[in-house]
Amino acid sequence: MDGKPKAGVSMTNTWLRKHHLIYAGATRHPFILSIRDGTVDLSAFKRWLGQDYIFVRAFVPFVASVLIKAWKNSDHESGDIELVLSGVAALNDEIEWFKQEASKWGVELSGVVPEKTTRDYCRFLEDLMSPDVDYAVAMTAFWAIEAVYQESFAHCLEEGSKTPPELQEACQRWGNDGFGQYCSSLRNIADRELEKAASDGGPLVKVSEDMVTKAEVEFQRVLEYEVQFWNMSHGSPGRSAP
Numbered sequence: 001m002d003g004k005p006k007a008g009v010s011m012t013n014t015w016l017r018k019h020h021l022i023y024a025g026a027t028r029h030p031f032i033l034s035i036r037d038g039t040v041d042l043s044a045f046k047r048w049l050g051q052d053y054i055f056v057r058a059f060v061p062f063v064a065s066v067l068i069k070a071w072k073n074s075d076h077e078s079g080d081i082e083l084v085l086s087g088v089a090a091l092n093d094e095i096e097w098f099k100q101e102a103s104k105w106g107v108e109l110s111g112v113v114p115e116k117t118t119r120d121y122c123r124f125l126e127d128l129m130s131p132d133v134d135y136a137v138a139m140t141a142f143w144a145i146e147a148v149y150q151e152s153f154a155h156c157l158e159e160g161s162k163t164p165p166e167l168q169e170a171c172q173r174w175g176n177d178g179f180g181q182y183c184s185s186l187r188n189i190a191d192r193e194l195e196k197a198a199s200d201g202g203p204l205v206k207v208s209e210d211m212v213t214k215a216e217v218e219f220q221r222v223l224e225y226e227v228q229f230w231n232m233s234h235g236s237p238g239r240s241a242p
């Protein structure tokens with residue numbers, strides 16, 4: 001296979017198939033399955049809550065950096081800016097939700113020390129904020145980060161799941177249909193930008209090919225970080241030390 005999508009098959013589709021094992025590892029992780037079957041260890045949930053609060057605070061400037069890239073790279077009619085802006089607004093609510101949820105569970109957010117996995121993932125986001133990172137690459141990472149949470153938490157709300165009632169609100173936050181629509185829109189933008197790069201036959205063809213390769217690498221790295229993040233939360237053996 002030459003790594004290029006077949007006609008009519010989007011780039012993200014091609015990558016989801018090619019990397020389906022790690023994608024399933026990220027979206028059907030034992031931590032998520034334990035929420036879904038009601039056996040979740042609540043101390044693991046609280047650990048996730050504290051670490052994810054730190055992650056989300058670092059995610060805001062990353063999304064703001066995508067907003068700047070959207071402003072520079074998309075036209076007004078595309079609606080990219082409005083979509084990313086709605087993401088920033090949703091993160092404002094999300095931060096408030098974390099504060100409320102933490103107080104409900106007795107987690108002191110100001111005392112949470114970031115674990116190594118959280119620090120590494122936040123550093124990864126910081127690297128992606130560079131103006132040198134192309135819009136297509138940043139958008140691919142953005143979509144993948146949101147899609148993992150959407151698919152994971154939606155799984156905990158499916159019929160037959162035994163998610164404890166006190167965790168259902170958390171699952172609704174990312175598992176609801178509106179968030180699913182938002183992820184689809186992010187994915188469409190990523191595909192549109194990747195398609196533009198892949199079909200570029202001009203003198204900068206090599207630059208465009210490199211961009212698509214970079215986007216695929218960052219897609220895989222997001223999935224690896226998401227698995228590590230769940231491992232850390234779950235307290236899985238072999239997780240990295242703080």
Ligand SMILES: Cc1ncc(CN)c(N)n1
Binds near residue numbers: 052059145149226229
């Ligand atoms: C680690 C992680 N990944 C994704 C999301 C969804 N914004 C999140 N809150 N935290």
